[in-house]
Amino acid sequence: MRQVHLAFAISWVLAVGTSTSSLTGQASLVATGTLSADTVGQGNVFEFSVEIGVPPGSAVYFPDTLPNAFGLESFRTVGWVVEAVGDGGVLTLTYPLIAFEIGLVPVPGLDVFIGPATEIEGQPLPTRSVIGKWSDVAANSRSETLERVSVARQSVWVASPILLEDISAGLEPRLPSDVLGANWDWLSLIVIFSLSAVLLVAVTPMAKKLLTNRSTEEELSEASVRVDPALARWQYALDELDRILSLGLHLDEEVDEFYNRSSGVVRTYVEGLDTAWGPSFTSSELMSQLERWTNGSSLDLYGSMDVAEVVKFGRLRPNADSAESDWRVLRSWVHKSGSIEP
Structure with a gap:
């Protein structure tokens, strides 16, 4: 291979040194193709x-790759190196290929085109040469100005x-009956099943424990989500009364609004104690119903509501x-209402 390369380089130097004509006037350019091996294994890259x-x-x-042939195709895109020789250079293209068919497989040839580098953009080579775009040749946009060099x-x-x-x-592929039938290595099967049984015995208690813990966590989570409506209504009334006090309406000469909001919270809370007590009741009527419901144990509340x-x-x-004192009576009653029995 090295001798062929050396002989090719010498002949190229002689051709360049003795020629003074233009590119199109030179003797026809020659390309040589060689294989890395005459014989390759099936599926191997050469x-x-x-x-x-x-x-x-x-x-x-x-071209970036060679065209696919029967039982052969490109393994990667082409690689190339260039070596300066005299005024020109020697370009070496390497096409990795892979074969799948057995026997004598044809390797496709290719065409390389060479033309003037004037106003051509591409990867630079020594001696003011460039690598042109193959798409320009494939589209026949420059073929009339190029010289074709064929590789057999x-x-x-x-x-x-x-x-x-x-x-x-006597080597031959196994038949399906050897794989799926009775021709098994019984010792291997016994070992596999024994290890599987031991693993199953060891893992089962752990799996049960994990499932039990998960079930307990889910029950606790559901219990935390299910909130008693009465408790939620009670807590909301307390939070709302605290928020009204923090507004300071009774300190800004809005004492009527302070009483209106505070008593409204208590009224809404009381209406939730019995489904029969709705918005149709006046506050006085609602307190009368509440008095009977609590056996008259909330006299302070009635006074503040009045x-x-x-x-x-x-x-x-x-x-x-005074306004804040009445507010405390309302909040105190709501706070204690959870323990009041009718």
Whole structure:
């Protein structure tokens, strides 16, 4: 291979050194193709190398891969190296290939095109040459100005991984009956089943424990989600009363609004104690019902609610201390209402 390359380089130097004509006037360019091996194994990767001389100031066009052939296709895109020789250079293209069929398999040839590098963009080569775009050639946009250099097809012998001696010795693929039938290694089967049984015995208690823990966690989570409606209504009333006090309405001469909101919270809470007590009841009627329901144990609440009614519908305006005192009565009653029995 090295001798062929050296001879090719010498001939190229002589051709360039003795020629003073233009690219199109030179003797026809020559490309040589060689295989990395004459015989390859089935499924193995081998290489098809092409060497071609590149005159100075040239653009070179070549395909990225070789066309697929029967039982053979490209394994990767082409690789290339260039070596400066005299005024020109020698370009070596390497096409990795892989064969799948057994026997003599053809390796496709290819065409390399060379033309002037004027106004051609591409990867630079020594001596002012470039690698042109193969798509320009494929689209026939520049073919009339290019010189075609053909590389002859070759062939490679693809050997089977099963040798003739193996076949003579009786080597053959297993039949499905050998895989699925009774021809098993019983010792291996016994070991496999024994280990599976031991693993199952060891894992079962752990799986049961994990499932039990998960079930307990889910029950606790569901219990935390299920909130008693009465408890939620009770807590909401307390939170809302605290929020009303924090607004400081009774301190900003809005004592009527302070009473209105506070008594409204208590009224809404009381209405939830019995489905028969709805918005149709006045506050006085609602307190009368509540008095019977609690056996008259909430006298302070009735008094504060009465004051709230007078403030809302009359001209009574208690001072801030009195308003806050009535608010405490309302909140205290709501807070204790959970323990009041009818």
